[in-house]
Amino acid sequence: MKNKLRELRAAREWSQSDLADKLGVSRQTVNAIETGRYDPSLPLAFKIARLFKMPIEGIFEE
Amino acid sequence: MKDMNNRPNLPEEIGFGKLTLWSSWRGSMKAGAAWMFVVYLSDIPGAWLLDHHQDWPLILRILIALVPLAASLLYVRGIAQWIRGMDELHRRVTLAAFLFGTTLYLVFNTGWPLLVRAGLFTALNLTRWHLDQMPFFNCTFTICLTYIFSGLGYSLINRRYQ
Numbered sequence: 001m002k003n004k005l006r007e008l009r010a011a012r013e014w015s016q017s018d019l020a021d022k023l024g025v026s027r028q029t030v031n032a033i034e035t036g037r038y039d040p041s042l043p044l045a046f047k048i049a050r051l052f053k054m055p056i057e058g059i060f061e062e
Numbered sequence: 063m064k065d066m067n068n069r070p071n072l073p074e075e076i077g078f079g080k081l082t083l084w085s086s087w088r089g090s091m092k093a094g095a096a097w098m099f100v101v102y103l104s105d106i107p108g109a110w111l112l113d114h115h116q117d118w119p120l121i122l123r124i125l126i127a128l129v130p131l132a133a134s135l136l137y138v139r140g141i142a143q144w145i146r147g148m149d150e151l152h153r154r155v156t157l158a159a160f161l162f163g164t165t166l167y168l169v170f171n172t173g174w175p176l177l178v179r180a181g182l183f184t185a186l187n188l189t190r191w192h193l194d195q196m197p198f199f200n201c202t203f204t205i206c207l208t209y210i211f212s213g214l215g216y217s218l219i220n221r222r223y224q
Contacts, residue, residue: 021069025150026069028151029150037222037223038223040150
């Protein structure tokens, strides 16, 4: 699954650690999601969407 | 059981995924290591007491025999609580690692006596190191081997997400 997490994070000048702290996950998890190696659960996807104030489908796509 | 700063627990805190022999004391204690030390401290002395005091009352002997097992179960409970404090990716990887470790231990536990019975260790002259007498009944041995196998599993499974 592709996603725009890296672009969204870079636009806000957040590091992976910053984003990880905001989401309550580890930096490795943020990196794995950004590189497409791990698809987040629905609750985490909702959390990401809320953080960036976007719909889930605006961040994640097949 | 998360940190006060709400950071998720990490497998690296108990040495998983690292080649260091000694991991952080605090991290290990969070994961129930105190009970692991109770197992270590009660297992071998308990076996010695049972061997050398066969005249003791049965109920006392049963209690001595079950202390390491009870501590082992409490250690597993501590590990389970610690895993609950992880984020979803690490929880998934760690659970898979423990499943890998437990399965490998069961295979080892079942296969080793079969190899002993087949005469492999006698043929290779390895009985002088007592490799035909692995202490599978020993809680300390079981915990250590499962922990090593789980660490190996973690290293293998976690590579996919790095």
